[in-house]
Amino acid sequence: MDGARWLDDDEQRTWRAFLWTSRLLNEALDRQLQQDAGMPHAYYMILAMLSESPGRTLAMSELARTVCSSPSRLSHAVKRLEERGWVRRAKHPEDRRTTLAELTDEGFAVLAAAAPGHVEAVRRHLFDPLTRAESAHLRDLLFTLLAGLADDPSAPAPPQPERSRRRRSPEEP
Amino acid sequence: MDGARWLDDDEQRTWRAFLWTSRLLNEALDRQLQQDAGMPHAYYMILAMLSESPGRTLAMSELARTVCSSPSRLSHAVKRLEERGWVRRAKHPEDRRTTLAELTDEGFAVLAAAAPGHVEAVRRHLFDPLTRAESAHLRDLLFTLLAGLADDPSAPAPPQPERSRRRRSPEEP
DNA sequence: CCCTAATAGTTGAACGCTCAACTTTGGAGG
């Protein structure tokens, strides 16, 4: 317990502030969308990203990247969305491994109906309390953190290849 | 869809950066604790808050406030923690509505074993990428947002009393 | 005093997410 530097009071407050803010913001958004549109925020993001894509269509893996989701979570989510008729799935004609997800007209209508309330909630909770300069600064700080989080070695990476594609370090025989 | 101001590109980026950062950070911390200590981050927080309380004991409602949790979530969580022998529950002797949650010795040991790895993960993901001044600025921005989120009228509040304790506004008869 | 309302907490069902298999398809090297 002594090898690692502990968090001092300032760091403690910063860390808790981050946790609380992210939790409260996520809960507020989830509640708003669940009540007004009958879907969780993660589902809204999927519909939104599809609506911004050419042909309102995206491969599952690309969609997973753009909504920052695991393949499994996305697969489950799209299955639900398909059951509601908001998304349609089809096999890619040239690479039959990939599945294409397409936003249906009904899905687009639901998204369009949900968007104003959602945007208003984001504005009220995130942007109204901050000045223009403050939100710009916040963005910069978050980008800095994202850079560190993006190449996290502890992330669920594809299983380490036994002996290949791994730069031999000087310590190894 | 025209009454509400849309998000411009800068706001869009800020908003997505917030979502991604909070999601990636939460996932990283959850993974670390799940793998190294066999519990999710929410459970760790409960043990940590209890350990810092006088007598390692707290009423459920106070505990819920300090870990920023709903009563229901906390109740379920403490039930699991009690099943593992990390927490003990007892009725308050003077107000028999309230339940006191107490951290057991075994729970304290588990917490002590988990803490260093957890702190190291927080440090790596949140503080190492930022200068001292940057993290102070981040804290200030988060506090500003928290102030707005704290008194959110859309929060799951106790159901509005029909006719009492509600300042009569001039518009009402 | 009694009746009402507020406070504190618990419970079960529904739902979303994680993790670890598993299937299928496409490439690459021998």
Add this chain to the structure above:
DNA sequence: CCTCCAAAGTTGAGCGTTCAACTATTAGGG
């Protein structure tokens, strides 16, 4: 070619969270 491995998705079980009841206890106002 044929084998092997990587890429792309899907599935089912287990778990945590939410939401809406529901119980129990205390405090307040006629």
